[in-house]
Amino acid sequence: MQKDIRRLSFILLFAPFALWILLLIILPHMGMVILSLREKVAPRVYEFSFANYIDFMQEPIYWNTLLRTGSMSLLVTALALLIGFPIAYYIAKIAGKRSKGALFLLCLIPLWVSDLIRAFGWILLLRETGVVSSTLQWSGLASEPVEFLYNDATVVMGLVYTVILFMIVPLVSTMDGMDDAMIEAGYNLGGNGPTVLRRIIIPYAMPGIVSGCIVVFMLTAGSYLTPILLGGKNSSWFTEQIYEQFISRYNWESGAAFGFLLLFFTSFVVWLGLKLSGQTLSSTVAKS
Numbered sequence: 527m528q529k530d531i532r533r534l535s536f537i538l539l540f541a542p543f544a545l546w547i548l549l550l551i552i553l554p555h556m557g558m559v560i561l562s563l564r565e566k567v568a569p570r571v572y573e574f575s576f577a578n579y580i581d582f583m584q585e586p587i588y589w590n591t592l593l594r595t596g597s598m599s600l601l602v603t604a605l606a607l608l609i610g611f612p613i614a615y616y617i618a619k620i621a622g623k624r625s626k627g628a629l630f631l632l633c634l635i636p637l638w639v640s641d642l643i644r645a646f647g648w649i650l651l652l653r654e655t656g657v658v659s660s661t662l663q664w665s666g667l668a669s670e671p672v673e674f675l676y677n678d679a680t681v682v683m684g685l686v687y688t689v690i691l692f693m694i695v696p697l698v699s700t701m702d703g704m705d706d707a708m709i710e711a712g713y714n715l716g717g718n719g720p721t722v723l724r725r726i727i728i729p730y731a732m733p734g735i736v737s738g739c740i741v742v743f744m745l746t747a748g749s750y751l752t753p754i755l756l757g758g759k760n761s762s763w764f765t766e767q768i769y770e771q772f773i774s775r776y777n778w779e780s781g782a783a784f785g786f787l788l789l790f791f792t793s794f795v796v797w798l799g800l801k802l803s804g805q806t807l808s809s810t811v812a813k814s
Contacts, residue, residue: 537765540632547641558745558786562777562782562783562786563576564802565578578779578780578783578784579783582783582784591762591767591790595764597746597790598681598682598793599746601682602686602743602746603693603739605658606690606693606742607693607735607739609690610697610738611693613814614693614701617630617694617698619701619709633690635681636691641749644718644752645756647686648675648683648687648756652680653674654673656674659671659672659674676761681753683754684752688745688749689745689746695738696733696741697731697735698734699734700737704731710814732805733805734739735759736800736805740796740799743795743799747764747792748788753766754766765786769787
């Protein structure tokens with residue numbers, strides 16, 4: 527009787543999650559796969575074909591944009607790790623109990639508003655008539671308005687600001703479980719700061735590092751608003767190509783194919799990163 531009750535409880539608890547996975551992830555992706563393998567040969571007449579994927583490979587601007595999106599996403603991930611690691615270490619190992627809550631709150635502030643509002647905030651700061659340009663002119667460092675928008679540096683900065691929390695949280699959760707005696711032992715055995723960092727702290731924090739890098743990379747590669755608004759016409763992000771196929775050209779078949787190509791590409795990068803780091807999903811994302 528108790529076994530049946532536990533089984534029923536498990537089913538009732540797991541059912542909402544299973545329905546969410548089935549209805550919002552599996553079924554839509556299956557529909558997108560079918561859509562991407564259709565070729566329009568006449569009005570409302572479609573045939574099974576790989577033409578959408580072949581068109582992608584034959585058009586250099588498409589796969590160049592995908593590769594550029596991947597490289598920029600890796601850059602954002604690396605910068606988020608370099609900036610987020612010291613912050614996470616301070617929160618986990620140095621800050622007091624009361625300070626941890628306040629620091630986490632500061633990290634959460636960017637998530638209180640939408641991506642659109644955050645992007646427009648950067649625009650107000652960095653446009654020709656914005657705060658930064660006006661300050662430079664007032665201080666005499668610039669003789670005329672300076673445009674900081676619509677370049678790769680601004681896009682990278684905006685993306686790092688958007689995703690850095692997703693790097694900090696897994697790092698804090700991982701390093702918070704590290705015994706301080708391990709660090710003390712490293713110093714007692716003659717190690718200096720860089721040596722302790724390289725031989726003790728980083729290996730221990732590696733699951734959190736890989737977990738944070740995976741989340742940040744996937745979020746960055748799939749971002750749309752920030753690259754478009756901060757990069758303007760100079761932006762070359764693959765999500766813009768997907769949007770153009772769906773909305774501008776009404777070519778849902780190519781849009782679905784492009785979406786899956788982005789998914790396959792980012793998944794391959796994540797798989798390659800796991801292989802190079804010697805980690806697995808079960809020891810990184812699942813553990814974090």
